[in-house]
Structures are given as structure tokens and as C-alpha cells.
Amino acid sequence: MDVFEQFARAGLEWQGLSADDTDVAVMRYIDEVFGPELRALMTVDMHGLWPETDFDPSRAPSS
Amino acid sequence: MSHPQDLALRDQAAGIAAGELDPGELLQATLERIAERNGPLNAIVATFPEDSERMLAEAPQGPLHSVPFAVKDQFQIPFRAPRDGTHSEAAPPGDSGVFRRLREAGAVLVGVTNMHYRGGGSTGVQSAYGPVGNPWNAEHVGGGSSGGSASAVGARMVATAVGADGGGSIRLPAAYCGVVGLKPTFGAVPVDGNLHGFYDLDALGPFARDADDGRLAAEALMGTELPPGDASNLRVGIPRFFWEDLDPDVEHGCKAALGAAGWATEDVAVEGQEHARIATALNLAIQIMPEWPLDDVDELDPVTRAYTKFSALIPAAALARAHRVRSQLRRSLAELFGRVDLLAVPTVPAPAPTIADPTVHLPSGPHPPDRANVRQTGLANLTGVPGINVPAGLHPSGLPVGLQLIGPWDGEARLLDAAKHIEQATSREFVDAVPQAYL
Numbered sequence: 001m002d003v004f005e006q007f008a009r010a011g012l013e014w015q016g017l018s019a020d021d022t023d024v025a026v027m028r029y030i031d032e033v034f035g036p037e038l039r040a041l042m043t044v045d046m047h048g049l050w051p052e053t054d055f056d057p058s059r060a061p062s063s
Numbered sequence: 064m065s066h067p068q069d070l071a072l073r074d075q076a077a078g079i080a081a082g083e084l085d086p087g088e089l090l091q092a093t094l095e096r097i098a099e100r101n102g103p104l105n106a107i108v109a110t111f112p113e114d115s116e117r118m119l120a121e122a123p124q125g126p127l128h129s130v131p132f133a134v135k136d137q138f139q140i141p142f143r144a145p146r147d148g149t150h151s152e153a154a155p156p157g158d159s160g161v162f163r164r165l166r167e168a169g170a171v172l173v174g175v176t177n178m179h180y181r182g183g184g185s186t187g188v189q190s191a192y193g194p195v196g197n198p199w200n201a202e203h204v205g206g207g208s209s210g211g212s213a214s215a216v217g218a219r220m221v222a223t224a225v226g227a228d229g230g231g232s233i234r235l236p237a238a239y240c241g242v243v244g245l246k247p248t249f250g251a252v253p254v255d256g257n258l259h260g261f262y263d264l265d266a267l268g269p270f271a272r273d274a275d276d277g278r279l280a281a282e283a284l285m286g287t288e289l290p291p292g293d294a295s296n297l298r299v300g301i302p303r304f305f306w307e308d309l310d311p312d313v314e315h316g317c318k319a320a321l322g323a324a325g326w327a328t329e330d331v332a333v334e335g336q337e338h339a340r341i342a343t344a345l346n347l348a349i350q351i352m353p354e355w356p357l358d359d360v361d362e363l364d365p366v367t368r369a370y371t372k373f374s375a376l377i378p379a380a381a382l383a384r385a386h387r388v389r390s391q392l393r394r395s396l397a398e399l400f401g402r403v404d405l406l407a408v409p410t411v412p413a414p415a416p417t418i419a420d421p422t423v424h425l426p427s428g429p430h431p432p433d434r435a436n437v438r439q440t441g442l443a444n445l446t447g448v449p450g451i452n453v454p455a456g457l458h459p460s461g462l463p464v465g466l467q468l469i470g471p472w473d474g475e476a477r478l479l480d481a482a483k484h485i486e487q488a489t490s491r492e493f494v495d496a497v498p499q500a501y502l
Contacts, residue, residue: 011376017360019372026369027376033434037341041384044338052390057263057447058250060400060472061393 004028068096072222072276075130086129086171090119093131093173097220100501103201106214107133107174108192114142118171125169127283132165133174133224135209137182139256140172147258148180148208150191159256161225161267161284168283176211176224180367181351182259184208185235185436186421189367194418198240198498199462203415204432206236209270213240216270219501223280224270229261230347231440233268237452238410238465241496243277243482244270248472249447252284261350264343264444273494274482277451281475294480299324300331300403305439308427310413316456316464317409323488324481331399331406333442335391340434342385342392343441348374349382393446400471405481410465411436414458443469451478453485454493463493 001009008027012019019027052061067075067089078084094112101107115131122129134140137147138159144152162172180189187195187210195205198218205214209226213236216224226233228246237244245268252267259265269280282289299321306314321328333339352374360371399406412435413423423435443450449470456464466485470478486494 008372008376012372015357015375017357017372017375022365023369023372026366027373030370030373033431034341034344037338038345038381041338041341041388042378042381044384046384046387049387049391051387052393055263055386055390057393057445058248058472059447060397061390 004031066096067092068219068222070222071273072130072271073279075222076127076279079129086119089129090115090131090171090173093221097174100218100220104196104198104205104214104218105177105193106195106205106211106218107220108136108177108211109143109175110173111142115171115173122169122171123167125167126279127165128169130170131173131221132170133176133212133215133221134161134172135212135224135226136175136178137227137258138162138225140175143175145258146191147182148178148190148192153258157256160253162256164253164284164286165225170283173221174215176209176215178209178211179207182208182227182229182232183351183367183370185231185433186416187211187236188418188421189364196418197415197462198500202419203417203462204239204421206239206415208232210236212270213237213242213244216240216242216272217498222272222276225267225284226270227257227259227265227267228444229259229265230343230437230444233270234410234440234450234452234467235436237270238463239415241454241463241493242270242272243274243454243494244268244452245277245281245475245478246443246450247281247285247475248449251475259351260353261347264346264350273486273491274479277482278479281479285475289476289479292476292480294477294484295325297326297404297481298402299326299328300399300406301328302331302333302336302406302408304332304336305408308412308425309409310425312458313409313411313413313464316458317466320453320455320466320485320489321407324485325488329403331403333392333399334395335388336442338388339392339442339445340438342388342445343437345377345381345385346445348377389445392442396446396448404477406469408439408467408469410439410452410467412439414460414462414464439467448472449475449478451482453482455485455489456493457496461499
């Protein structure tokens with residue numbers, strides 16, 4: 001069992017959910033598809049990149 | 064006389080207002096057209112002739128007086144519980160903002176349209192009612208999640224239908240089915256009675272056969288006038304990032320349409336664009352979680368089940384980072400719209416894949432459809448700005464090609480002007496094209 005499978009099974013078990021082999025295989029595929037962009041997002045330097053304090057997608061940002 | 068559903072939405076409305084088109088005959092002909100064409104497409108999942116006839120008898124005077132329309136199966140309506148692409152009733156019958164607005168405009172609801180299961184996909188393949196087919200080739204997908212609405216308009220069962228767009232779910236099926244699809248600015252159409260919890264992504268809007276019909280339907284849904292203007296001298300930004308890795312014929316068709324428009328163009332970059340796709344996917348996955356059936360997740364099909372479980376493992380820090388990306392994208396767009404009037408990108412990177420194998424094939428290789436498609440559309444959802452699909456060509460496969468125009472906040476009128484300009488510049492070749500099956 002590799003790190004991904006350990007994480008998937010343990011994380012779901014902690015939430016009261018099970019994962020069969022099909023679940024793990026499909027989740028592994030999803031991770032292969034979206035994982036590189038997710039990890040890039042998690043590691044990009046965001047210092048100085050502040051979220052809007054009055055976020056409202058119905059209008060242009062005010063800050 | 065041609066079939067009344069071959070008339071434009073505006074011509075149906077004008078014909079009724081002038082006493083030249085009998086609304087009872089229009090309703091009956093519409094129901095017959097649905098019965099005739101819906102089978103291979105599976106676009107409309109319910110009709111209710113007696114309720115439609117009652118609506119017609121009581122139709123208020125308005126710009127769409129007595130004109131038929133359809134709504135996606137994620138909105139409450141008074142005489143049928145929405146299913147949201149599932150087997151079960153997701154909410155009781157009731158009122159919704161889109162139903163109320165079109166009712167106030169005088170329109171008559173004739174059907175509920177099929178959709179991707181819980182709005183969670185861009186193909187329309189997964190639905191309790193079966194896959195949505197494409198009017199240009201029923202073996203290909205109609206798109207998602209509002210695929211039934213796009214397919215019904217493309218097959219001329221109705222002249223307008225309503226959809227919802229949380230990550231591209233109006234624009235993507237519109238491109239696949241060769242119709243106009245408008246995602247308005249976030250919040251421009253009331254969301255009450257909309258089942259989905261995409262609380263700051265989802266915008267509700269119309270499908271129509273061309274920009275003028277789209278304007279008429281959008282005005283009714285938004286409850287405001289969208290005055291037409293001149294779009295012959297626009298400045299259009301081309302964000303090259305979204306023009307990479309495209310089916311060559313899609314790229315060619317979109318470039319040809321832009322060339323025909325004759326607009327001044329300049330290459331631009333949206334700051335944060337490289338994170339837009341994952342930020343969209345994260346927000347879609349997390350925002351829908353409260354409505355997602357974790358209790359009975361094991362009842363779902365294997366792919367949906369695994370996506371649901373995967374979503375439960377997403378780290379919270381990722382969403383916080385995605386939120387910062389949204390602000391970065393919004394600030395960058397605000398700056399860009401000081402220099403250009405619109406952005407232009409292909410709506411979908413490749414034509415509609417087959418229902419049997421909805422893999423999208425791009426120069427870089429095969430891709431899952433949602434990943435490939437959301438790259439093109441998520442930007443407008445993350446930032447709240449409006450976007451529109453404009454039919455822009457026909458692929459050698461015979462399937463439609465769509466060009467997406469993205470405007471500034473509250474820029475719907477400009478988008479519709481620009482869409483009409485492209486229609487005129489291409490001699491209406493692609494909005495007036497009729498699928499081979501209906502010739």
C-alpha cells in the first residue's frame with residue numbers, strides 16, 4: 001500500500017467512509033489528472049497576494 | 064407554412080402579438096415537435112400538456128406572451144419536483160426565480176430538460192434519464208451540465224431554454240450543440256429555487272439560436288433591458304494561455320470567426336491563469352459537498368462515487384489558496400477591461416466527444432472531458448464576469464465549433480452585440496445551419 005492509498009483509505013475512514021479497490025483506483029486516476037495542478041497551487045508563493053475582504057463576484061473588485 | 068418551432072423566438076413572439084400565429088397551435092406544434100425529435104436526444108425528460116395549456120390560458124401580457132420555453136431539471140416549478148439528474152425528487156414543486164421571471168414575461172413552460180447528474184459534469188452522459196444526445200449527431204454528447212436545454216434548442220424543439228453555469232454548464236453544451244448560450248454576471252438572475260449550492264459560482268441564463276433571441280430571453284430572465292449597440296469597432300484581448308492545446312480545426316474555426324469580425328486584437332495574459340482550472344475544480348467540488356449524498360455515496364456509479372470521496376479528502380488550505388487566486392484573477396480582469404472591451408477564447412477545446420467514449424482528444428493526447436473543458440470556462444465563474452458562446456464554425460466531423468466571448472461585469476449587452484456582429488460577419492452561416500437529421 002503506497003502513500004496515496006494510505007492517505008485515501010485513512011482519510012475516508014476518519015470520516016466514516018470506506019473505500020474499495022475500485023474507489024482507490026479511480027481516485028488515483030483523479031489525482032493523476034488534477035494532482036499536479038493542485039500541488040502547484042499548494043506550493044506557489046502567495047506572499048503579498050491578499051484575498052479581497054469584500055469579495056463579491058457580482059461586481060468588479062474594489063481593492 | 065414552416066413549422067412554428069423553426070421560427071426564431073422573437074418571430075414567435077411577434078407573430079402572436081400581431082395575431083398572425085395562434086398560440087394554441089404553437090403549443091400543440093411544440094409538443095408534437097418534442098414527441099417527434101426527442102427520442103434519440105433524450106433532451107426533455109418531462110412534459111405536462113395540461114399544465115402548459117393552463118399557463119397559456121392565463122399567460123400575462125409581456126415580451127414573451129404565450130411563447131413556449133423549457134427549464135433545466137434543477138429549478139423548482141409549480142407542477143413538478145426537480146430531480147437534478149437523479150432518480151429522486153431533490154426538492155418539492157415550487158417557485159423559482161427563473162420560472163417567475165419567464166412567467167411574468169408571458170412565456171409558457173412546456174418541458175423540463177435533462178442534465179448531468181447533480182450538475183457535476185460537462186458531457187451530460189451521466190443522468191438518471193440516460194445520456195443527452197447532440198442534435199448534430201445523436202451518438203455524440205449534448206454536453207453538460209445543462210445539456211438537455213442546449214440540445215432541445217439545437218434540435219428546434221423550443222426556441223429558448225434555461226440553464227445554470229457553475230463552471231461552464233451553459234457555455235459548454237451551447238458550443239457542443241451549436242447554439243448561443245449566455246452566462247450572465249453572477250447574481251444577475253435570481254437564484255431562488257435553484258437546487259445547487261455553488262453559492263458564488265452559479266449564474267443562470269438562456270440558450271437561444273442566435274444573439275437577438277438570446278437578448279430577448281436574457282432581458283426576461285434578468286428583468287432589465289439590454290439595449291443593442293454597435294460592436295463593429297471593439298478591442299478584443301486574446302489570452303493565449305487558453306488557446307493552447309486545441310483541436311486544430313476548433314482553433315482554425317475560432318480564428319476565422321474573429322478574423323471575419325475585423326476587430327482590433329491584442330495578446331493578453333490574465334494573472335493567475337495557470338491556477339484557474341484547479342481553483343474552479345476545487346470550488347465546484349467543495350461548494351456542492353453539503354448537497355452531495357455522503358450518506359449513500361456507495362449507491363453512486365463508480366466514477367461519481369470516487370469523485371465524491373476524493374472531494375472529501377481535499378485539504379482546506381487548497382480552498383484558501385484558490386480563493387486568493389480568484390482575487391488575483393478578478394484584479395487582473397478589472398485591469399484588462401480598462402484596455403480591451405472583451406476577451407475571446409474557444410469555448411471548448413475539441414468538438415463533442417461520443418457518448419460511448421467521452422474522452423477529449425487534443426494534440427497533447429487524450430483528456431477527461433471535464434478537465435479539458437473547465438480550463439476554457441472556469442475563469443468567468445471564478446471572477447463573476449459574463450460569457451457567451453457564439454456558434455463559430457462547423458468541424459470536419461460535422462459538429463459545431465464555438466467561440467466564447469468574455470466581458471466585464473454587467474457587460475451582457477456588449478456580449479450580445481458582439482455575438483450578433485460575428486453572426487453578421489459570417490453571414491449567419493453557423494446560427495442558421497440546421498443539423499442534417501432535420502433537413
